[in-house]
Amino acid sequence: MASGRSERVYHQDYIARIRYSNTLPPPPNPPKLLDIPGTGIASNNYTSASYALKLAREQPLNIEADAELGMPIDLVGLPGVFDGDESDPPPPLHPKDRALLKPLSALGKPTAMNSGVSFLRRTEYISSNAAAVQRFESSTSKDLLRVRNDPKRRKAPPVNRDDPINIIRSLVKGFDVAYPEDAYTGPDSETNIRGAPITEADRSAWKKPKHPTKPNLTLLDAYPLLPDMDALPMTGDYQIVKFSTNPVAQSDSYDQRLDTALLRPLGADLALLEEHGESCFQFQRIREYETYQQAGDADNAYGDTVALALHDTGDRLEKGAYFYPVKQRTNLRPKRKTPGPPEEGRVEHVDVLHVNVRDSNSDEAAMRSEAQAALDPTTESA
Structure with a gap:
C-alpha cells in the first residue's frame, strides 16, 4: 500500500577514486640478474638488513676508481706543469674587483703619518689635512660663534609627514601647481594655509604627467x-x-519601466491628498x-x-x-509571502x-x- 507522504530525499556525496598513471621510461641498460642461492624462508635471511649488504659487497664494481676517485690531485703526472707553459693565461682583472685583492695591511682606516712632528710642541689642533689646520687656526669665541651660526652648516629640521598641517600643505601644493594664479602666498591663518614649496620636478610632472607603473602610455586628455x-x-x-x-522577463527589446524606481519608506506617515485638477x-x-x-x-x-x-x-x-x-x-x-497576520499599520497591497x-x-x-x-x-x- 503506497503512503500519501512524500519520501524525504537524503543527499549523499559520492567519492570517486581516480588513479593517475605515472609511467616511467624503461632503463637504458637491462638489469643485472644475480644468482642468489636459495636458503629458504626458515633461515630468516631475507628479512635482515645484513643480507642485502652482503650481496652488495660481493658484487664487483664495473668502474675502476683510483685512489683519488678520478680526480688527479698529484700534479707531477700532468704534462707541462713545470715547463712554464702559459698558453692559457688568466683573464684580465676587472677594475671593480681590484678592491677585493687588497692586502690585509691596506684594509682598515688609514692613519696619518706625521714624521716631522716633534714631541714638544704648542697646544694646537693636529690634522693631516692642511685645510683643516687653517680652518681652526684661531679658536677664539667669536670664530666659534660664527661657525655655529653659519646657515650652510645648519641642518633643516625633520618634517613630520603625519602632522595635519603638513598634510594640508601637501594638498594645497597640488592646487597651487594646477592653478598658480590662485596660489595663496600670505601668512598662515585659520582660513588660509600656504602650500608646500613647489619644486621644478613638481612643475615638470604636472606639464608632462606619466603613468606610475606604465611610463610608455601617453596622456590624451585630462x-x-x-x-x-x-x-x-x-x-x-x-x-x-x-x-x-532580472525584474522583467527576458526580451529582445528594452523595457522602459526600468528607468523609474519608487522607494516607499517603511514608517507610516500621513498621506497627502491629491488636489482636484492636478495631473499626476x-x-x-x-x-x-x-x-x-x-x-x-x-x-x-x-x-x-x-x-x-x-x-x-x-x-x-x-x-x-x-x-x-x-x-x-x-x-x-x-x-x-510569510504566513500570519500582516504588520500593524502597514499596507501590504x-x-x-x-x-x-x-x-x-x-x-x-x-x-x-x-x-x-x-x-x-x-x-x-x-
Whole structure:
C-alpha cells in the first residue's frame, strides 16, 4: 500500500577514486640478474638488513676508481706543469674587483703619518689635512660663534609627514601647481594655509604627467574633478539600489519601466491628498521587493562608493569629471509571502501609485543649501 507522504530525499556525496598513471621510461641498460642461492624462508635471511649488504659487497664494481676517485690531485703526472707553459693565461682583472685583492695591511682606516712632528710642541689642533689646520687656526669665541651660526652648516629640521598641517600643505601644493594664479602666498591663518614649496620636478610632472607603473602610455586628455552642485539632492548624497535577479522577463527589446524606481519608506506617515485638477504620474504595481544586503558609511558619503561621470563642454556643465557621493548601496530581492497576520499599520497591497511633482519647500531647500555649502564654502546656506 503506497503512503500519501512524500519520501524525504537524503543527499549523499559520492567519492570517486581516480588513479593517475605515472609511467616511467624503461632503463637504458637491462638489469643485472644475480644468482642468489636459495636458503629458504626458515633461515630468516631475507628479512635482515645484513643480507642485502652482503650481496652488495660481493658484487664487483664495473668502474675502476683510483685512489683519488678520478680526480688527479698529484700534479707531477700532468704534462707541462713545470715547463712554464702559459698558453692559457688568466683573464684580465676587472677594475671593480681590484678592491677585493687588497692586502690585509691596506684594509682598515688609514692613519696619518706625521714624521716631522716633534714631541714638544704648542697646544694646537693636529690634522693631516692642511685645510683643516687653517680652518681652526684661531679658536677664539667669536670664530666659534660664527661657525655655529653659519646657515650652510645648519641642518633643516625633520618634517613630520603625519602632522595635519603638513598634510594640508601637501594638498594645497597640488592646487597651487594646477592653478598658480590662485596660489595663496600670505601668512598662515585659520582660513588660509600656504602650500608646500613647489619644486621644478613638481612643475615638470604636472606639464608632462606619466603613468606610475606604465611610463610608455601617453596622456590624451585630462578632466578636472568637480562636484555637480545642481544635481545634489536635499540629503546631499545618493543611494545605489540593485536587483538580485532580472525584474522583467527576458526580451529582445528594452523595457522602459526600468528607468523609474519608487522607494516607499517603511514608517507610516500621513498621506497627502491629491488636489482636484492636478495631473499626476501613475505607476502600476508589479511585485514587491525587500532589502537583504546594505553597505555604506552613514557618517561619510565619500568613504565607500563615489559615482563619476565625464562631461565635455555642454549647455549645463563645463568640461570635467563630476563626482556624486553615494552613502548607501542596497540589494533588493523579491519578497516572500510569510504566513500570519500582516504588520500593524502597514499596507501590504498597493495596486497603483499616483505621484505628484512639486517644488521644494523652505525646509528642503535649506537642507540642499547646507549640502552644497559642504562642498563649496562660497555657497550661502539658507
